[in-house]
Amino acid sequence: MAAWRVAPNPDQPDASCPHLGEAHPGVLPATRQGCVDCLAAGTSWVHLRMCLSCGHIGCCDSSPERHATAHFGRLGHSLIRSFEPGETWGWCYRCELMLEPDPS
Ligand SMILES: [Zn+2]
Ligand SMILES: [Zn+2]
Ligand SMILES: [Zn+2]
Incomplete structure (x- = not known):
């Protein structure tokens, strides 16, 4: 999983994201236990998200604490x-664009 690109979107055919370079090519999840901040605080999460820069695992915006x-x-x-x-x-987050893995 080396690189990312903007996912095709018929509504925004020319969309681009200048932040794709922030994705760290070899990034690994910091933990597989769950949201690190929820685990520390004793709160619960709904879905998990991983930071592509540092591997931080946080919870989604449907979770009470929104740690991602x-x-x-x-x-x-x-x-x-x-x-x-x-x-x-x-x-x-900055462009509010969906991304997908770039196979090339
Ligand atoms: Zn962006
Ligand atoms: Zn959390
Ligand atoms: Zn991060």
Whole structure:
């Protein structure tokens, strides 16, 4: 999983994301236990997201604490991907664009 690109979107055919370079090519999940911030605080999560810059695992915006978005707000890491089994999509917080793995 080396690189990411903007997912094709008929509504925004010319969309581009200048932050794709923030994705770290060899990034690994910081943990497989779950949202690190929820585990520390004893709160619960709905879905998990992984930061493509540093591997931070945080919870989604359907979760009460929204730790993935909080991580973006705190550290400015723009890109996440789903950390749910079978899901490969990504997201840029700054551009608000869906991303997908770039196979090339
Ligand atoms: Zn972007
Ligand atoms: Zn959380
Ligand atoms: Zn990060």
